[in-house]
Amino acid sequence: xxxxxxxxxxTTALMxxxxxxxxxxxxxxxxxxxxxxxxxxIDAFATPPQLFFTPTLENYTLVNERSDYFHxxxxxxxxxxxxxxxGMLLAVPAAxxxxxxxxxxxKATLLWMLSTKxxxxxxxxxxxxxxxxxxxxxxxxxxxxxxxxxINLPIMIWMAYTYFKEIPKEVLEAARMDGSTLFQEIWRxxxxxxxxxxxxxxxxxxxxxxxxxxxxxxLTASQAAPLTALIASYSxxxxxxxxxxxxxxxxxxxxxxxxxxxxxxxxxxxxxxGAVK
Amino acid sequence: MSSNLLLPALVTAGxxxxxxxxxxxxxxxxxxxxxxxxxxxxSLSDAFEAEYPHIDLDWVVLEENVLRQRLTTDIAxxxxxxxxxxxxxxEAPIWGEKGWLTVMDDLPADYDKEDIFPSVLGGLSKNGxxxxxxxxAESSMTYYRKDLFEANGLTMPDQPTxxxxxxxxxxxxxxxxxxxxxxxxxKAGWGENMALITTMANAFGAxxxxxxxxxxxxxxxxxxxxxxxxxxxxxxxxxxxxxxGFNENLALFNSGKCGMWVDATVAGAFVTDEAQSKVADKxxxxxxxxxxxxxxxxxxxxxxLAIPVSSDAKEAAKTFITWATSKSYSALVAETTGIATxxxxxxxxxxxxxxxxxxxxxxxxxxxxxxxxxxxDATLKPAPYVGVQFAAIPEFQAIATQVGKLFSGALAGSxxxxxxxxxxxxxxxxxxxxxxxxxx
Numbered sequence: 013x014x015x016x017x018x019x020x021x022x023t024t025a026l027m028x029x030x031x032x033x034x035x036x037x038x039x040x041x042x043x044x045x046x047x048x049x050x051x052x053x054i055d056a057f058a059t060p061p062q063l064f065f066t067p068t069l070e071n072y073t074l075v076n077e078r079s080d081y082f083h084x085x086x087x088x089x090x091x092x093x094x095x096x097x098x099g100m101l102l103a104v105p106a107a108x109x110x111x112x113x114x115x116x117x118x119k120a121t122l123l124w125m126l127s128t129k130x131x132x133x134x135x136x137x138x139x140x141x142x143x144x145x146x147x148x149x150x151x152x153x154x155x156x157x158x159x160x161x162x163i164n165l166p167i168m169i170w171m172a173y174t175y176f177k178e179i180p181k182e183v184l185e186a187a188r189m190d191g192s193t194l195f196q197e198i199w200r201x202x203x204x205x206x207x208x209x210x211x212x213x214x215x216x217x218x219x220x221x222x223x224x225x226x227x228x229x230x231l232t233a234s235q236a237a238p239l240t241a242l243i244a245s246y247s248x249x250x251x252x253x254x255x256x257x258x259x260x261x262x263x264x265x266x267x268x269x270x271x272x273x274x275x276x277x278x279x280x281x282x283x284x285x286g287a288v289k
Numbered sequence: 290m291s292s293n294l295l296l297p298a299l300v301t302a303g304x305x306x307x308x309x310x311x312x313x314x315x316x317x318x319x320x321x322x323x324x325x326x327x328x329x330x331x332s333l334s335d336a337f338e339a340e341y342p343h344i345d346l347d348w349v350v351l352e353e354n355v356l357r358q359r360l361t362t363d364i365a366x367x368x369x370x371x372x373x374x375x376x377x378x379x380e381a382p383i384w385g386e387k388g389w390l391t392v393m394d395d396l397p398a399d400y401d402k403e404d405i406f407p408s409v410l411g412g413l414s415k416n417g418x419x420x421x422x423x424x425x426a427e428s429s430m431t432y433y434r435k436d437l438f439e440a441n442g443l444t445m446p447d448q449p450t451x452x453x454x455x456x457x458x459x460x461x462x463x464x465x466x467x468x469x470x471x472x473x474x475x476k477a478g479w480g481e482n483m484a485l486i487t488t489m490a491n492a493f494g495a496x497x498x499x500x501x502x503x504x505x506x507x508x509x510x511x512x513x514x515x516x517x518x519x520x521x522x523x524x525x526x527x528x529x530x531x532x533x534g535f536n537e538n539l540a541l542f543n544s545g546k547c548g549m550w551v552d553a554t555v556a557g558a559f560v561t562d563e564a565q566s567k568v569a570d571k572x573x574x575x576x577x578x579x580x581x582x583x584x585x586x587x588x589x590x591x592x593x594l595a596i597p598v599s600s601d602a603k604e605a606a607k608t609f610i611t612w613a614t615s616k617s618y619s620a621l622v623a624e625t626t627g628i629a630t631x632x633x634x635x636x637x638x639x640x641x642x643x644x645x646x647x648x649x650x651x652x653x654x655x656x657x658x659x660x661x662x663x664x665x666d667a668t669l670k671p672a673p674y675v676g677v678q679f680a681a682i683p684e685f686q687a688i689a690t691q692v693g694k695l696f697s698g699a700l701a702g703s704x705x706x707x708x709x710x711x712x713x714x715x716x717x718x719x720x721x722x723x724x725x726x727x728x729x
Binding site for chain 2: 053054057058059078137138141142145150151229230233234237241244245246247248249250251252253
C-alpha cells in the first residue's frame with residue numbers, strides 16, 4: 013500500500029514522463045529534419061532510416077550557392093512583422109470596443125469574423141489574384157503584408173477580445189474618472205494589464221505569417237517571395253531532394269525558433285503577472 | 290548652385306537619366322521546376338547574361354504541382370508575372386489553343402528546328418502551330434540489375450512483355466534479403482501512378498476513351514491491365530508500394546533493393562551516377578514492356594519553355610528560350626558539367642554524338658524509346674485524343690487525379706481492382722458528360 017507521499021511522488025514522476033514524452037513527440041520531426049539536413053541524399057533515403065552516419069555540410073553549401081537565402085529571409089521578416097504590427101493596430105481598438113462597449117450584434121460579428129477562416133483560401137484565389145493584378149500588387153511585400161494582416165485579423169481580434177474581457181470594466185472606469193483620455197485609457201491602463209495575452213497574440217500572428225505558404229506561393233514570384241517559397245523550390249518530382257529540403261527547412265525555421273525561444277521567458281512572465289491574476 | 294550652372298547640370302542629369310533607362314536591362318522572369326536539368330540551366334544563366342548583357346534573368350523555382358497551379362492562375366488571369374514558363378506536353382497544346390501562349394515561329398536560322406525529334410515538336414504543337422520549345426524530353430524504359438539476372442540465369446529481351454516481367458519478378462523477389470522483384474509507381478497522381486498504369490493499359494490494348502469520348506474502364510482490357518498491375522506490384526513489389534512515386538523508387542533502385550524498375554528515361558543519368566547509386570555499374574536497360582501491343586508502351590513527355598502572351602518582355606524571353614534549347618547550350622553543358630549531363634531526348638544531333646553515346650550508357654535505349662513513342666497513335670484501337678500517358682484535354686488532369694487515387698487504393702488493398710474500375714468509369718463518365726463531350 014502506497015503512502016500519500018509516495019502516491020504524490022509517483023504521480024509527479026508519471027506526469028513528468030508524460031510531459032517529456034509529449035515534448036519529445038512534438039520535437040522529434042524537427043530533430044529528424046535537422047539530422048537529415050546533415051546527411052547525403054542516399055543516406056536521407058536509406059531504409060531503414062539511419063541514426064548514425066557521416067555528417068556533411070554539402071546541403072547547406074548547395075543551398076547557399078543556389079539561393080539568395082537572405083533575400084527570402086528579409087521578405088519573411090518584413091511581411092511577418094509588418095502584418096503583425098498592422099494587425100495589432102486594428103485588432104486592439106476593435107477588441108476594445110467589442111469587449112467594453114458590447115452591443116446585441118457583438119457576438120454575431122465576432123462569429124462572422126471567425127467564419128471567414130472557414131472558407132478554403134483557394135476558393136478566393138482567382139478574385140484576389142485579379143484584384144492584386146489590377147492594383148499592381150502581385151509579387152510585392154505590401155500586397156503580401158495586407159493579405160497576411162487580413163487572414164490573421166479575426167484570430168487576433170478574438171484573442172485580444174478574450175484577454176480584454178478578463179479585465180474588469182471598473183478599472184477602466186476608474187481611469188476615466190481620473191481624467192484619462194481614450195488613448196491614455198488604452199495605452200496606460202488596458203495594454204499594460206493585458207500585455208501577456210497581447211504578447212501571445214503577437215507571437216501567434218508572427219508564427220502564422222512566417223509559416224503561411226498558400227498565399228506566399230500564389231501571390232509572389234521573385235521579388236517578394238518569403239522563406240516558404242524558398243522551401244517549396246527544393247521539392248522535386250524527379251531527383252532525390254530530402255536532404256537539401258531539410259537543410260533549407262532548417263534554415264527557414266531557425267529565425268522563428270530562435271525568436272520564440274528568446275521571447276519565451278517574457279511571454280511566460282507576461283502571462284503570469286497580469287494585474288488581475 | 291548659381292543659376293548659370295543650374296541649366297547645364299539639369300541637362301546633364303536629364304541625359305544621364307535618359308541614357309541609364311535606355312541601358313536598363315530587360316528583366317525576364319522564368320518560372321521553372323526543381324529538376325536537375327533545370328537547376329543546371331539556372332546555374333549557367335551567367336553565361337547567357339554575359340552574352341546578352343541587356344537581359345537580366347530572374348528565377349522562380351517551384352515544385353512541379355505548385356508551379357503548375359501557379360502558372361495556370363497567372364496565365365488564365367493574364368497576370369503577367371512570368372515571361373518564360375516551364376510547361377509540359379500536356380499544357381502546351383491546351384494553353385496554345387486557348388491563345389495564352391506566343392506561337393514559336395521565326396526562330397533564328399542557326400536554331401535548327403529540324404534537328405528536334407518530330408514526336409516532341411508534335412506534342413508541343415496544336416493545329417500545326419508550335420507553342421513551346423523543348424528543353425528536355427523523356428520516354429519510359431525498363432531498368433534491371435544485370436548481375437541479378439546473370440546470377441539467376443535470366444535473360445532480358447530488348448522489349449520484354451509484362452508476362453515475362455512477372456516471371457522475372459517472381460524469381461528475383463527475395464523480401465527476406467531486402468530485395469524486391471519489381472518497383473513501379475503506386476503513388477496517386479495523374480503524373481505519378483497514372484503515367485505508368487496508362488502505358489501498361491495501352492500495352493494491354495486499352496484506351497481511355499472510345500471514338501465518341503466514352504470512357505472504357507468497364508472493358509476487359511482495363512480489367513486485365515489493372516488486375517495484372519495490382520497482382521504484380523502487390524506480390525513482387527516493395528512493401529508500401531502504393532505510396533511510392535518516381536523518387537521513392539529511384540531511392541530503392543539506387544540502394545540495390547529493386548530487381549527491375551519501369552520508369553522515366555531521365556532516371557538513366559541517376560542510376561548510373563556512382564555518387565548516388567550503389568548499383569551504378571550493375572544496371573542495364575530495355576524498352577518499356579509490351580503485352581498485346583507495343584503501341585503506347587513507353588510514354589512521351591517533355592519539359593518545354595513557353596512565352597505567355599501576357600509577358601511584356603517577349604523578345605528578350607524568346608532570345609533566352611532559343612538559347613536554352615539550342616545546340617550551343619548543349620555544348621556549354623557538355624563543357625561545364627560533362628557530356629552525359631546534356632538535356633536528353635530533344636535533339637537528334639545529341640544522339641549522333643559518339644562521345645555522348647559512350648558517356649551515357651542509357652542513351653541508345655532512350656533514343657529507341659523516344660522513337661517508338663507516338664502521341665498521335667498510342668493505342669491499339671483508335672482513340673480521339675493526343676497523348677501517350679495522358680489525353681490532352683483540359684478535363685484529363687482532374688479526372689486522372691481522382692482515378693489515380695482509386696487505383697492506388699486498389700494497390701493498397703482498400704478496394705478491389707473491379708471496384709476501382711467501376712469508380713473510375715463512373716467519375717470519368719460524369720466529368721465527360723458535364724464537359725459536354727456527349728450527353729447520356
